[in-house]
Amino acid sequence: MNARGKFRYTLLLAGSLCTAAPSFAAESTESVDVRITRLEKELAELKALLQTRPAAAGTAETPSAPVKKADPPAPATVSTSSGVNLQLYGFARLDGSFDSGQIYPGNIALWAWPQYGSSNDREWNLTAGATRIGMNLSGPDTESIKLTGNIEFDFLTGLSSENNQAPRLRHGYMKAYWPASDFSILAGQSWDLVSSLIPFVDDPALMWSAGNIGSRHPQLRLTKGVATGEKSRMELAVAASRTIGDKNTTPGVIATDTGKDATMPTIQGRIALSLPLLVESQPATIALSGHYGEEEWDANNSGSHKTVDSWSCNLELSMPLSKKMTLAGEYFTGSNLDDYWGGISQGVNTSTLKEIRSCGGWAALRYTSSPSTSFSIGAGVDNPNDNDLALGARSRNQSIFANVINKITPNLILGLQLSDWKTEYKGVAEGDAIRAQSSLTYKF
Structure with a gap:
């Protein structure tokens, strides 16, 4: 796991522990190891969910998602002030x-x-x-x-x-x-x-x-x-x-x-x-x-x-x-x-x-x-x-x-x-x- 992943994991684990504090005291029968295993599973499910969602506007797509090869761009066309379209070509x-x-x-x-x-x-x-x-x-x-x-x-x-x-x-x-x-x-x-x-x-x-x-x-x-x-x-x-x-x-x-x-x-x-x-x-x-x-x-x-x-x-x-x-x-x-x-x-x-x-x-x-x-x-x-x-x-x-x-x-x-x-x-x-x-x- 890279540094960014460890940081996200730590924040998620800390937040989960804080929100679960009242029940943690009551459920003292659940061991810490079991709880960590459960949280890791939930984290994996969240990662999978994020990868399947479309990228939000203004953000980059997930690198692991497959990217369709773009079609060749059409020749650039410029419109003049008179409304005439101009397309440059040559060799x-x-x-x-x-x-x-x-x-x-x-x-x-x-x-x-x-x-x-x-x-x-x-x-x-x-x-x-x-x-x-x-x-x-x-x-x-x-x-x-x-x-x-x-x-x-x-x-x-x-x-x-x-x-x-x-x-x-x-x-x-x-x-x-x-x-x-x-x-x-x-x-x-x-x-x-x-x-x-x-x-x-x-x-x-x-x-x-x-x-x-x-x-x-x-x-x-x-x-x-x-x-x-x-x-x-x-x-x-x-x-x-x-x-x-x-x-x-x-x-x-x-x-x-x-x-x-x-x-x-x-x-x-x-x-x-x-x-x-x-x-x-x-x-x-x-x-x-x-x-x-x-x-x-x-x-x-x-x-x-x-x-x-x-x-x-x-x-x-x-x-x-x-x-x-x-x-x-x-x-x-x-x-x-x-x-x-x-x-x-x-x-x-x-x-x-x-x-x-x-x-x-x-x-x-x-x-x-x-x-x-x-x-x-x-x-x-x-x-x-x-x-x-x-x-x-x-x-x-x-x-x-x-x-x-x-x-x-x-x-x-x-x-x-x-x-x-x-x-x-x-x-x-x-x-x-x-x-x-x-x-x-x-x-x-």
Whole structure:
């Protein structure tokens, strides 16, 4: 028995003896040993009673009582003076890679540099630029309108040194949604409507310039959902987005953004159908999307110019094959797609002011072996039309990849990926490289 227990025992024994003094004299036949035994029994019963009672407010629970493991806390939400709820999220991430040949730009993978004999150097990269921070906004809602928004930054700008990277705006938009009519308005910068799927890669470049097109643009978007059956839904969306063109490099012309010079915004559209096919609880989605925009290339400073088109037509498919396996892919065709990471990031042949046509796509298979681990394999290709290219331009780019993503804990994620890159050039040597990369992410 510890000191605290002895003290409680002594007080209880003294109190019991005092209150029992009158009867103690009368009951002299009961020995002291018997009485001590009885009091010890009563003390044990009192201890047992105290342990079974709930702890009083403001006091700690009995240490010996079993404690239920607490559920993970919900993300903290702060309410502003205007009534808007703000939820902070993001992650700190480190990406490391080793390349058997030079890959542009290095921290992320877009294409392989051409090989010129022994100049094909191996290289490694290490960056924290994919670190991200964001804020989800919501409310205050009305009886008919739900308000949400998002502001998100990362540091993959390439505008500063590796250890002093500048932030860039990924998303910055508000969304008003009318549930009764399944209609919404989005205003701000967000993902394009065209080719909206994300490949199952661990590289932050998302296979851009290697079969995946679509980026983020400032836009005004209208979306309408339509129920087409008990478990199926169709979604129609249209957006007017900012056209971001090339810098006009025509001799004698003040350099301008050819997209800003255009007389119209880019128009994007998408129609998607979702319904369960092979897996009842996981709907498949097939979608058709496209865009049309213009760029104005000035021939001189007197106002003469040439208008070049930018357009695409895209097919998307996301198909759960089982509860643990998903097949996804996209196909695109179009011209002047550098602003959407198509044409291997080549839009216009500046010597002829001719649009560069291109087609391609990607396909990938993901197997989720457990809630914490997934395996993916896939490939992509971007194939510009050789007749539209200048000498030395990139004429074909392909990538094959395999990766594993493991959640060591719900907040600590390890990614490992191996990819093979092959880039062809018009009239010059091609580029080949094997890329081994890894990522370590701490989510919050």
